[in-house]
Amino acid sequence: MNTLDVEQEQALEEFRNNWRQEVREKHSRNKQPEVPSSEKQDCLTHNTSEEESIADIIDHTKSLATTEEEKEPVTAMDHYVIAVDNERQGKLGKALDSYRRAFRLDPNIDYAYEQHYQKEILPKIQESNVRPKMHSEDFKHFIPLGREYTAPSAMRTDPLADLITQFSNEEGLSYIPRLDYKSVAISKLPSEIMVDILRFLVLHSLSTMPFFALTCKKFFLLSRNPSIWQYACIRVFKDPSMTLEQSKRRQLDYVRKYNGHWMRMFIDRPRIRYDGIYISTCNYIRPGTSDIGWNQPIHVITYYRYLRFFPNGTILKHVTTEEPQNIVKLLQPGFDKKQCFHGRFTLDGEDHINIVMKDKTMPKLMFNMKLIIKTTHRGRHNKLVWDEYSSFSDIPNRGSDLFDLKSLKAFFFSPVRSYTTCYPSELNDMDESLMIM
Structure with a gap:
């Protein structure tokens, strides 16, 4: 071997040694120190709790979603509740299918439903009847079950007559602000204009009248104003072949059967509903x-x-x-x-x-x-x-x-909310000689 070959071999060996040294140093820098077993357990626990907290947040977010997917019926009670709802809507085919599924899962489900109705369903119905109903675009038709209702005597006394007399005799009856330092803006509106508004309300949104009357004593007395109910009776009980003047004369004669009580006549007298x-x-x-x-x-x-x-x-x-x-x-x-x-x-x-x-x-x-x-x-x-x-x-x-x-x-x-009803001459003032104030 000549001198040139020896020098090349030495240079190659030196390069190999330098390369190995660089690899060792790089590997030692990337290598992390050994963690004790106790620290490993703490770290694992921390990561697990963090994952659980994230899962809880996700579940809570899903529970706050505005659209909730309908769950498939699983238990006998689920099928029975669906069956009762379909029967009330007259869908006997769907109701029969759900009843069969319910009784297959539990032969005594009808007795269990009676207890479930008293404890769970009935309190929710009573609570919803107290509060004003939220308007919804969903339409559901129910068939009332049971016997027909018999109206009491048309000549009976008004059960709220004493309360009306008590409120009417109070001096200085006015709107009382909720906060003393704030004025009641509606107090600037004359009672005559409020009565005109209520005439429109009683024809197109009758279900809101009780909630209006419960607001305060002043609103209660306004809602019992006979002119409002006379206005409604003349239009609601008007025969299509009559003119408005003919209906006025006809209803003035007819209200005598109800002892002159226009509101009772509007509530109890049979009528066609257009809404x-x-x-x-x-x-x-x-x-x-x-x-x-x-x-x-x-x-x-x-x-x-x-x-x-x-x-x-x-x-x-x-x-x-x-x-x-x-x-x-x-x-x-x-x-x-x-x-x-x-x-x-x-x-x-x-x-x-x-x-x-x-x-x-x-x-x-x-x-x-x-x-x-x-x-x-x-x-x-x-x-x-x-x-x-x-x-x-x-x-x-x-x-x-x-x-x-x-x-x-x-x-x-x-x-049906989408139906609009137009009564004849709604915005015309009635003849003052026909008003009963």
Whole structure:
């Protein structure tokens, strides 16, 4: 080996040594010192608690979400509650299915539900009845169960008469501010203007009147002003064929049956409600098919009759399998689909309604419906029962046909927020000679 080769070999070995030294130093700098076992446990505990706290925050955030997904029914009580709700809405097919599922899980679920209703459901219902209801776009139609309501005597004394007299005799009755140093802005509004506002309110938002009256003594006395209820009676009980003046004279004669009490007449006298829709929920059984010969299923089919009245004397009737939440907003004067009837109604006596209507798909047939206004414990004047249903034809030598009323279900009323009701001459001042102050 010559001298050149020896020098190259030495230089290469020196390079290798330097490279190994640099690798060792770099490895020693990156290597962390050994942590004792106790410190490792503390660190692990800290990380676990931190993860748990983050999980709690996430769960709490989910609980505050504005939209809550509906949970699938799991227990027998879940299925039973759903079944009861569907039955109240007239959906017997869905109710029957849920009842079956509930009794399969617990044969005594009906007894357990009675206790659950008394402890959980009833207190929530009572609490919601005390507080004003929040308006919602969701529509749900309920069928009142039980016997019809019988109104007390029209000549009975007002249970609040003594309270009205006591408040009226108080001197200097005025608005009392919640904070002494703040004035009541509404006190600058004359009582006459407040009465005009309440006239509009009683026609278009009657359910808010009790909450208005509970505000203070002054508002309570204003809400009992006879002119407000006289104004409402003249328009609500007006026959479509009458003029406003004729209705004024008619109601002045009629209020004598209620001892001159306009508010009691408005509440107790049967009337047609225009701020919603009447729905008749009907069911029929259709046999199903099965591969097993000894077990034949049945299907309960639900369909609806919708009936809407308008103050001008026209009606709109529609028969469909579409559920109420999908169809009620569409039932406007221009609505025209299959199984849609248009016609007019008249009042026959105090509580009888006579309807004549026609379906454009059957131009030679006319239909006549006679209904009676009833009251249930769920609300006033919210039920229409069948008195007669017939059809007659324009074809010569063909008489009328009567339908069997046993297969026809009563109509029940549900308010609809999107419906606007326009009464005749709402903004016109009434003749002062007709006012009862």
